[in-house]
Amino acid sequence: xxxxxxxxxxxxxxxxxxxxxxxxxxxxxxxxxxxxxxxxxxxxxxxxxxxxxxxxxxxxxxxxxxxxxxxxxxxxxxxxxxxxxxxxxxxxxxxxxxxxxxxxxxxxxxxxxxxxxxxxxxxxxxxxxxxxxxxxxxxxxxxxxxxxxxxxxxxxxxxxxxxxxxxxxxxxxxxxxxxxxxxxxxxxxxxxxxxxxxxxxxxxxxxxxxxxxxxxxxxxxxxxxxxxxxxxxxxxxxxxxxxxxxxxxxxxxxxxxxxxxxxxxxxxxxxxxxxxxxxxxxxxxxxxxx
Amino acid sequence: xxxxxxxxxxxxxxxxxxxxxxxxxxxxxxxxxxxxxxxxxxxxxxxxxxxxxxxxxxxxxxxxxxxxxxxxxxxxxxxxxxxxxxxxxxxxxxxxxxxxxxxxxxxxxxxxxxxxxxxxxxxxxxxxxxxxxxxxxxxxxxxxxxxxxxxxxxxxxxxxxxxxxxxxxxxxxxxxxxxxxxxxxxxxxxxxxxxxxxxxxxxxxxxxxxxxxxxxxxxxxxxxxxxxxxxxxxxxxxxxxxxxxxxxxxxxxxxxxxxxxxxxxxxxxxxxxxxxxxxxxxxxxxxxxxxxxxxxxxxxxxxxxxxxxxxxxxxxxxxxxxxxxxxxxxxxxxxxxxxxxxxxxxxxxxxxxxxxxxxxxxxxxxxxxxxxxxxxxxxxxxxxxxxxxxxxxxxxxxxxxxxxxxxxxxxxxxxxxxxxxxxxxxxxxxxxxxxxxxxxxxxxxxxxxxxxxxxxxxxxxxxxxxxxxxxxxxxxxxxxxxxxxxxxxxxxxxxxxxxxxxxxxxxxxxxxxxxxxxxxxxxxxxxxxxxxxxxxxxxxxxxxxxxxxxxxxxxxxxxxxxxxxxxxxxxxxxxxxxxxxxxxxxxxxxxx
Numbered sequence: 095x096x097x098x099x100x101x102x103x104x105x106x107x108x109x110x111x112x113x114x115x116x117x118x119x120x121x122x123x124x125x126x127x128x129x130x131x132x133x134x135x136x137x138x139x140x141x142x143x144x145x146x147x148x149x150x151x152x153x154x155x156x157x158x159x160x161x162x163x164x165x166x167x168x169x170x171x172x173x174x175x176x177x178x179x180x181x182x183x184x185x186x187x188x189x190x191x192x193x194x195x196x197x198x199x200x201x202x203x204x205x206x207x208x209x210x211x212x213x214x215x216x217x218x219x220x221x222x223x224x225x226x227x228x229x230x231x232x233x234x235x236x237x238x239x240x241x242x243x244x245x246x247x248x249x250x251x252x253x254x255x256x257x258x259x260x261x262x263x264x265x266x267x268x269x270x271x272x273x274x275x276x277x278x279x280x281x282x283x284x285x286x287x288x289x290x291x292x293x294x295x296x297x298x299x300x301x302x303x304x305x306x307x308x309x310x311x312x313x314x315x316x317x318x319x320x321x322x323x324x325x326x327x328x329x330x331x332x333x334x335x336x337x338x339x340x341x342x343x344x345x346x347x348x349x350x351x352x353x354x355x356x357x358x359x360x361x362x363x364x365x366x367x368x369x370x371x372x373x374x375x376x377x378x379x380x381x382x383x384x
Numbered sequence: 385x386x387x388x389x390x391x392x393x394x395x396x397x398x399x400x401x402x403x404x405x406x407x408x409x410x411x412x413x414x415x416x417x418x419x420x421x422x423x424x425x426x427x428x429x430x431x432x433x434x435x436x437x438x439x440x441x442x443x444x445x446x447x448x449x450x451x452x453x454x455x456x457x458x459x460x461x462x463x464x465x466x467x468x469x470x471x472x473x474x475x476x477x478x479x480x481x482x483x484x485x486x487x488x489x490x491x492x493x494x495x496x497x498x499x500x501x502x503x504x505x506x507x508x509x510x511x512x513x514x515x516x517x518x519x520x521x522x523x524x525x526x527x528x529x530x531x532x533x534x535x536x537x538x539x540x541x542x543x544x545x546x547x548x549x550x551x552x553x554x555x556x557x558x559x560x561x562x563x564x565x566x567x568x569x570x571x572x573x574x575x576x577x578x579x580x581x582x583x584x585x586x587x588x589x590x591x592x593x594x595x596x597x598x599x600x601x602x603x604x605x606x607x608x609x610x611x612x613x614x615x616x617x618x619x620x621x622x623x624x625x626x627x628x629x630x631x632x633x634x635x636x637x638x639x640x641x642x643x644x645x646x647x648x649x650x651x652x653x654x655x656x657x658x659x660x661x662x663x664x665x666x667x668x669x670x671x672x673x674x675x676x677x678x679x680x681x682x683x684x685x686x687x688x689x690x691x692x693x694x695x696x697x698x699x700x701x702x703x704x705x706x707x708x709x710x711x712x713x714x715x716x717x718x719x720x721x722x723x724x725x726x727x728x729x730x731x732x733x734x735x736x737x738x739x740x741x742x743x744x745x746x747x748x749x750x751x752x753x754x755x756x757x758x759x760x761x762x763x764x765x766x767x768x769x770x771x772x773x774x775x776x777x778x779x780x781x782x783x784x785x786x787x788x789x790x791x792x793x794x795x796x797x798x799x800x801x802x803x804x805x806x807x808x809x810x811x812x813x814x815x816x817x818x819x820x821x822x823x824x825x826x827x828x829x830x831x832x833x834x835x836x837x838x839x840x841x842x843x844x845x846x847x848x849x850x851x852x853x854x855x856x857x858x859x860x861x862x863x864x865x866x867x868x869x870x871x872x873x874x875x876x877x878x879x880x881x882x883x884x885x886x887x888x889x890x891x892x893x894x895x896x897x898x899x900x901x902x903x904x905x906x907x908x909x910x911x912x913x914x915x916x917x918x919x920x921x922x923x924x925x926x927x928x929x930x931x932x933x934x935x936x937x938x939x940x941x942x943x944x945x946x947x948x949x950x951x952x953x954x955x956x957x958x959x960x961x962x963x964x965x966x967x968x969x970x971x972x973x974x975x976x
Contacts, residue, residue: 109813111824140808143656148816155813156825161805162813163655164825165648166678172645176652177805179636180610180660184805205641357636364631371632373605373771380593382411383542 102136104129109159114150120297121151121218123271128158128187128216130274131281142185143177146170147199149191150225151218151297168199171206174213175353182354185285186213193223196232196252203254207263207290212352214284214291217254218271220299221307228302240302254294256334259327259346264289266330266346270315271297272308276342283344289352296340311340318343386583388443390533391450393471394525396459398432401522404547406437408526410592412539413441414765417587421449423762426702427466434463436471441535443584447729448873449762451953452495453477454580455533457525459507461487470950473500478580480505480528501575514565515558523559527566532573534581590765595733595755596621596663598769599689600629602737603661606775608687609635610660612649614642614668617701618757619691622663643668647675651684655814657778657804659741663689666708667698669715669752676750677716678816680839683792683800685744685751685778689737692756692869694948704757705948706869709925712752713898721840723751724898728854728872730764735773736895742776743850747842748802754897758870758951778802786810790821794834798841843899852895853904857883861890862968863961864912866905868894868926871918871952878957889961900933909934913968915941916960922947940967 107129115121142160146152148167155162165173170188178186195203195217223229229242237246258266265287269277284291298307318341323329330346394402403424410422421440427433440450452474458464458481475498483506491500511521523544530537544563548556600622611630613623630637640646646662653660669690679686692708694700712724723743727736733755740751781801791812793800803810817825818832857879867875872893882889892908894901915937919926924945930936944960
C-alpha cells in the first residue's frame with residue numbers, strides 16, 4: 095500500500111506558534127490529542143473553525159492550523175453559535191477553561207446545551223484561574239485555599255458534566271489530559287457526534303494547584319464500565335454523582351435534532367423550493383388594504 | 385373652509401381598542417393617498433392600562449407629528465391624565481368623551497384655551513345597542529369621526545372587513561352595524577363641522593411602515609442572512625419581522641440568551657463569511673460594548689442596530705430619547721474605531737441599514753445604526769422605497785494576496801484582504817489580543833501603535849467616500865440649526881414654515897455621525913450667522929460631541945436640549961427661531 099500523499103498528518107494541524115503554557119500543563123495533552131483526532135478524522139483545516147474565550151486554555155486556537163478565533167472572556171460558545179448557524183457545513187470546535195465556561199460564560203453553556211448546537215465543546219478543567227494567577231474558579235473544591243480565598247474557598251463547586259447532562263447536551267464525556275489514547279478517542283467521537291458534544295477534560299494546573307492535583311486525580315480516576323448504557327440519563331448521573339471517584343468515558347449520548355436541523359426545517363417551511371422574495375415583493379406587503 | 389391637515393388623538397384603556405382604531409384610520413388614509421404619521425404611547429402595563437394613538441393625516445407633505453391635536457377622543461379621563469403634557473389639544477379642538485364618565489375636566493389645562501367643542505358621546509351604549517357588545521365602541525367611534533371629519537369611509541369599511549375577516553361572519557356584521565350607528569349618531573350632532581373637515585383629492589395608495597420594519601427590510605436587501613438578537617423595547621419589531629422573513633430568503637434567526645450572546649454570535653456569523661446583524665436598545669448596547677471592541681480589534685464586519693429609548697438604566701423603555709450617542713461613539717474600552725450612522729426618518733432606516741452593511745463589509749469594521757423609538761415605532765407613509773441602493777459585498781482575496789497570507793496586512797487604506805472559512809489557503813487565527821499582520825498575538829508597543837494606526841486609517845476613506853447629510857432651508861441664513869436623528873422631522877417642518885414666512889433659516893442634519901463629517905459641517909457654519917443646536921438629551925451629548933470636532937461660533941451658538949419622554953415639537957423649534965432671530969441682525973465674524 096503506497097502512502098497517500100494527500101493524507102493530512104498531525105503536523106498539518108500545527109501552527110508555528112509556541113504555546114504560552116507552563117511546562118507540565120495538562121493543556122498540552124489536550125492540544126496533542128486534538129491534533130491526533132483531527133488527523134484521524136482528516137478534518138479539512140479550511141473547513142474547520144476552533145474558537146475560544148479567555149484563559150490559559152483559550153490560547154489553544156492560535157496553535158491549531160485551522161480557522162481560529164481567540165475571542166473575549168466567556169463568549170466562545172456565543173461565537174460558535176454564530177459560526178455554526180451561519181455556516182452549518184463547517185466543523186466547529188469551541189475550547190476553554192472552567193472559569194471561561196462555567197463562570198463568565200455559564201449562561202451560554204446552558205443555552206448551547208439546551209439548543210443542541212451542533213458543535214464540540216472541550217472544557218479544560220483545572221479547578222483554578224491560571225491566567226490571572228491562581229484565583230478560585232466555580233470548579234474549585236470547597237475549602238481549597240487560593241489567591242482569592244485566603245481562608246479557603248467558601249463556595250461549593252459545580253460539576254460541568256452533571257450540569258451538561260441536566261440542561262440538554264446530547265453527548266457528554268469526561269476525559270483526562272494525561273491519558274492521550276482515551277482522550278484522542280473521546281475528542282474524535284465528540285467531533286463526530288451530531289449535536290452538542292461536551293467533553294470535560296481534567297487538565298491539571300501544575301503551577302497553581304501543584305503536583306498533588308495530578309496525584310489525587312490519578313487515584314480517583316476510573317474508566318466507565320463497558321456495559322454502561324449511555325442513553326440512560328439516570329445511570330449517567332449516578333456515575334457523575336459518585337463521591338471520591340472520577341469516571342472517564344462517554345457518560346451520556348442521545349440523538350436529537352440540532353439547532354441547525356430545526357432552523358433548516360423552518361427555512362424549508364418558509365421558503366419551500368421557491369425563489370426568495372425580492373425586496374419589492376416584501377415591501378408590497380406594506381401597501382395598505384391591498 | 386375645509387382643512388388639509390388633521391390630527392386625531394385617541395385615548396383609552398388597553399381593552400378599548402384605541403390602537404386598532406388608529407391603525408384603521410392610518411390604513412384607510414394611506415390607501416386613499418393621504419400622508420400619515422401615526423404614533424402610539426402606552427403605560428408600562430403589560431396588558432390593559434392607558435394607551436393612546438395619535439394619527440396625523442394630511443394632503444400635504446408632513447415630517448413630524450403635530451404638536452397639538454384637532455380632535456381628541458377620551459374613553460376615560462383617568463387614562464388621559466397619564467398623558468398630561470404629552471397629548472395637547474389645540475385651542476379650538478373638538479373633544480369627544482364617554483358620556484358615562486362624569487369627571488370634572490378643565491379643558492384649558494389640556495391646551496383647549498380657545499373655543500373648543502366638547503361633546504359627550506354614549507360610546508358604550510351605542511356599541512351595545514348597535515353591535516351587541518361594548519367591544520365595538522372603537523368602531524362606533526370610527527363611524528363618528530369619519531362622518532364628521534371627512535375620513536375615507538369606504539376604506540375604513542374595508543379595514544374593518546380585513547380586521548375581522550378571520551372571525552365569524554356575525555362578528556363582522558356586528559362591527560359594520562357599530563360603524564353605521566356611529567355615522568348615524570354623528571349626523572344627529574347639531575353642530576357645523578364643515579370648517580373642520582379634511583379636504584383632499586384621493587391619490588395613489590402609499591406605503592405605511594415603521595422604522596423598525598424598514599431597518600429589517602434594509603438588512604434583507606443588503607443580503608443579511610444571519611440575525612441574532614435578544615428582545616428589548618423598542619427594537620423587538622426588527623427581531624419579530626426577521627423571524628418571519630429571514631427564513632423566506634434562506635437565512636436564519638436565533639433569539640439568543642442575552643445581548644452578549646447576540647453580538648458575539650453576529651461576530652461569529654460574520655467571521656464565517658455571512659452578513660450578520662443584531663438589533664437592540666440602550667441597555668443592550670451597553671452589554672454589547674465589550675464585543676464591539678472585539679469586532680473593532682479583529683476587524684470583523686458587524687451591524688448593530690440600536691433603537692434609543694429614555695435612559696439611563698431601565699429609564700423610559702417605551703419612549704424616545706437621543707442619549708445613546710456617547711455610548712455609540714465612545715463605548716468600549718481601548719481605542720476602538722467604529723462607524724455610527726443615524727437615520728432621520730422611517731424610510732431612512734432602510735437606507736441607513738443597507739449603508740451600514742456596505743461600510744461594514746468594505747472596511748471590516750463594526751457599524752452602529754442609531755435609530756430611536758420615535759422613528760422606530762411610528763408608522764408613516766411614503767410613495768416607494770428607492771431600491772437601487774447599491775449593495776456591496778466582501779471582497780474575495782486574490783491568489784497573490786493568499787501567498788504568505790497576511791490577514792492584517794498593513795495597507796495604505798488600512799483595509800486588509802479578508803478570507804473566511806471554506807477558503808483554502810486563507811486559513812488564519814485571529815484574536816482580541818493585539819496582533820501582528822499575520823494575526824499572531826503580541827503585546828509589543830511598536831506593533832500596538834502600528835496596528836492601531838492601521839485600524840483608524842480606515843476611517844479616512846469612509847469620510848471621503850460617504851457624504852450623508854441633509855441641508856434644508858435658505859442657502860445663506862440668519863439661523864442655522866444643527867440636529868440629528870428623529871429631531872430632523874420637527875426641525876425640517878419648522879424650517880420650511882419659517883422660510884415660507886420670509887425668515888432665513890437653515891438646518892443641517894448629518895446622517896453619518898462618525899467618522900465626523902467635518903467639512904460639511906464647516907461649510908454649513910460658514911453660511912449661517914447664529915447657530916442653534918437642538919437635541920433630546922438632558923446633558924447635551926450632541927452639542928458636546930460637536931465641540932470636540934468643531935469650533936462653534938463663540939457667543940453665537942445657542943443650545944436647546946432637554947430629556948426625552950416627549951419628542952421634539954415644531955413649536956419648540958419655532959420658539960428657538962424667534963428667540964435667536966433678533967440676534968442675527970449683525971453678521972458675526974467667521975471663526976476658523
